[in-house]
Amino acid sequence: MTLYILCFILFLIGIYGVLTRRNLIKIVISLTIMEFSVFLMLVLIGYISGGLAPLVVHPEGADISVVDPLPQTLVLTAAVIAVATNSMMLALAIRLYKKYGTFDIRKINELKG
Amino acid sequence: MDGWIIVLFFVIPLFGAFVMPVTYLFSSDSPKFITPVITFVLLILSLYSFVYQPEQIAYIIGGWKPVGDVPIAIYLVYDGLSGFMLVIINLIAFFSSVYAINYMEEYTGQKYFYVLMCLMIAGMNGVVLAGDLFNLFVFTEIAAKSSYALVAFGVKKDELEASFKYQVLGGMANLIILFGIAMIYWQTQTLNMADISYMLQNVENNIFPVFIQLILITGFGVKAALIPFHAWLPDAHSSAPSPISAMLSGVLIKTLGVYVIMRLFFNVFPVNESVSIVLIALGGLSMIIGVLLAVGAWDLKRMLAYSSISHVGYIIAGLGIGMIMLARGENQFVATLAFTGSLFHLANHAVFKGLLFLNAGAIEYAANTRDMKQMGGLAKFMPITLTSSFSASMSISGLPPFSGFFSKLIIILAAVIAGFYLIAGLAVVAGIITLAYFVKFQKYAFYNKPSVSSSIKEVPNLMRMSMISLAILCLLMSVLILPEIREVFLNPAVNTLMETTDYADKILGR
Numbered sequence: 001m002t003l004y005i006l007c008f009i010l011f012l013i014g015i016y017g018v019l020t021r022r023n024l025i026k027i028v029i030s031l032t033i034m035e036f037s038v039f040l041m042l043v044l045i046g047y048i049s050g051g052l053a054p055l056v057v058h059p060e061g062a063d064i065s066v067v068d069p070l071p072q073t074l075v076l077t078a079a080v081i082a083v084a085t086n087s088m089m090l091a092l093a094i095r096l097y098k099k100y101g102t103f104d105i106r107k108i109n110e111l112k113g
Numbered sequence: 114m115d116g117w118i119i120v121l122f123f124v125i126p127l128f129g130a131f132v133m134p135v136t137y138l139f140s141s142d143s144p145k146f147i148t149p150v151i152t153f154v155l156l157i158l159s160l161y162s163f164v165y166q167p168e169q170i171a172y173i174i175g176g177w178k179p180v181g182d183v184p185i186a187i188y189l190v191y192d193g194l195s196g197f198m199l200v201i202i203n204l205i206a207f208f209s210s211v212y213a214i215n216y217m218e219e220y221t222g223q224k225y226f227y228v229l230m231c232l233m234i235a236g237m238n239g240v241v242l243a244g245d246l247f248n249l250f251v252f253t254e255i256a257a258k259s260s261y262a263l264v265a266f267g268v269k270k271d272e273l274e275a276s277f278k279y280q281v282l283g284g285m286a287n288l289i290i291l292f293g294i295a296m297i298y299w300q301t302q303t304l305n306m307a308d309i310s311y312m313l314q315n316v317e318n319n320i321f322p323v324f325i326q327l328i329l330i331t332g333f334g335v336k337a338a339l340i341p342f343h344a345w346l347p348d349a350h351s352s353a354p355s356p357i358s359a360m361l362s363g364v365l366i367k368t369l370g371v372y373v374i375m376r377l378f379f380n381v382f383p384v385n386e387s388v389s390i391v392l393i394a395l396g397g398l399s400m401i402i403g404v405l406l407a408v409g410a411w412d413l414k415r416m417l418a419y420s421s422i423s424h425v426g427y428i429i430a431g432l433g434i435g436m437i438m439l440a441r442g443e444n445q446f447v448a449t450l451a452f453t454g455s456l457f458h459l460a461n462h463a464v465f466k467g468l469l470f471l472n473a474g475a476i477e478y479a480a481n482t483r484d485m486k487q488m489g490g491l492a493k494f495m496p497i498t499l500t501s502s503f504s505a506s507m508s509i510s511g512l513p514p515f516s517g518f519f520s521k522l523i524i525i526l527a528a529v530i531a532g533f534y535l536i537a538g539l540a541v542v543a544g545i546i547t548l549a550y551f552v553k554f555q556k557y558a559f560y561n562k563p564s565v566s567s568s569i570k571e572v573p574n575l576m577r578m579s580m581i582s583l584a585i586l587c588l589l590m591s592v593l594i595l596p597e598i599r600e601v602f603l604n605p606a607v608n609t610l611m612e613t614t615d616y617a618d619k620i621l622g623r
Binding site for chain 1 (some may be wrong): 247250251257261262265268269271273274276277280281284285287291293294295298299302303
């Protein structure tokens with residue numbers, strides 16, 4: 001249970017960062033922290049204590065518990081997606097820096113959404 | 114219809130997206146002609162499968178049979194609702210891609226535009242067909258990532274800023290969705306939607322599914338731009354190139370937001386009264402606040418973007434009314450009426466909002482402005498844009514012979530019969546204010562004193578063609594109200610929503 005609470009605290013730290021930081025790069029970092037907290041939780045949910053890797057090398061009918069590979073594949077896929085998100089956001093941050101000469105979101109405010 | 118045809122819906126655009134950079138080496142014009150061909154093939158395929166496949170069909174990739182009772186393979190599910198969404202997506206995609214041929218000439222790096230557009234279409238088709246949450250999530254991401262890139266395509270100041278904002282909010286929404294998926298996995302140990310549906314029916318505790326549903330409403334509400342989560346939409350939709358704005362407003366928010374809400378909350382989770390009240394409240398709020406924001410806007414595309422919020426509100430409110438009737442189990446007729454209204458409005462909104470964004474793009478292309486105060490007197494120079502935008506404006510504000518009237522009428526009728534007088538009143542008021550700001554658009558853009566130079570010409574032929582076709586569709590769609598035609602086009606989708614968790618029985622055949 002402690003681990004889940006720690007995950008949740010990590011998630012809250014991420015949200016806090018996204019909401020309060022003024023620097024584009026720090027927003028990207030905070031979003032990454034959020035992502036990792038969710039991934040960590042997914043892996044934890046799929047883990048059985050004492051479970052083995054889901055490989056088909058164990059003898060037929062042996063009494064062993066195997067970890068479900070589904071959340072692990074989901075986390076792998078989501079991590080790849082997260083890499084794409086981060087690289088794209090950083091690329092945008094670089095372009096924004098070239099246009100405005102700053103990473104400060106208080107100075108980047110052409111739009112009033 | 115054979116099962117393998119389903120796979121083509123996302124294999125063709127994916128293949129096209131990766132072939133185009135190669136063909137570009139031989140002919141720099143090839144991407145802009147390959148994309149309309151791809152979208153045309155997809156449109157024909159979707160119409161073909163819609164007409165010849167009224168039944169539900171599940172295709173198992175790789176043919177892996179379920180082990181015991183546990184489905185282990187990737188399921189693709191084609192049913193009435195998926196088919197309906199596929200037709201709308203590929204219709205708007207086709208007209209947008211034809212329109213883009215001329216419109217995108219002034220941009221550099223066109224091949225990337227077409228690659229991203231094909232990826233977005235592949236993602237949306239995949240979302241609609243996915244039979245498990247894993248693939249749903251991945252396809253959502255494909256569509257969302259390519260839309261982030263497309264919003265920033267012009268790389269001007271405001272486009273970059275809008276895209277960054279969109280990505281921060283979209284990224285957080287994705288994480289919330291992933292968190293919801295993790296919760297579902299925790300409860301049911303599976304990600305197959307039919308299997309989840311079985312598992313949730315056996316859950317004793319009623320609170321946990323509702324908790325997951327509220328998390329998912331937050332996540333998909335950001336994608337659908339419901340009112341407390343709408344902040345990204347006006348910026349992103351007004352900054353994108355116009356054919357992409359048409360696709361974002363016309364189909365992307367509906368596929369990633371509204372469709373997923375429909376599929377998960379009706380077919381996977383047991384229908385629930387408290388969740389439906391949340392949906393009705395969010396829908397009503399979006400309806401009225403969306404129009405109030407739109408009235409004050411002077412930027413044409415921004416006004417259209419705000420109006421999208423209000424129309425998604427209509428759709429969600431209709432769904433909520435149907436859901437509450439299903440959950441109480443009293444009046445099934447009202448539920449049918451509400452779903453018909455919602456789905457009809459979804460199709461109509463895709464057509465007329467797509468057309469209005471194409472019109473806005475045409476005005477921007479010819480007069481080089483998006484500010485309604487700087488337009489004026491365009492009626493003389495742009496007769497086709499005038500007539501097509503008139504058709505769309507009348508349809509969106511709900512005047513009788515046009516399709517928008519009927520769908521709004523059905524939603525309001527359903528709300529009145531179900532006893533939600535407040536929602537019905539809000540819908541009427543929102544409709545009147547919609548009429549007001551579209552009259553404002555017509556007056557300022559086309560009839561006021563000319564403030565633009567007289568060298569303006571009507572847009573090129575291909576752009577005209579897409580606008581005229583969509584304008585005719587705006588009128589033609591109103592025949593969907595006739596019972597015989599409704600039977601073919603709307604009823605399969607409505608039945609999918611009405612059958613609720615029987616969905617699972619049909620797929621797994623237990």
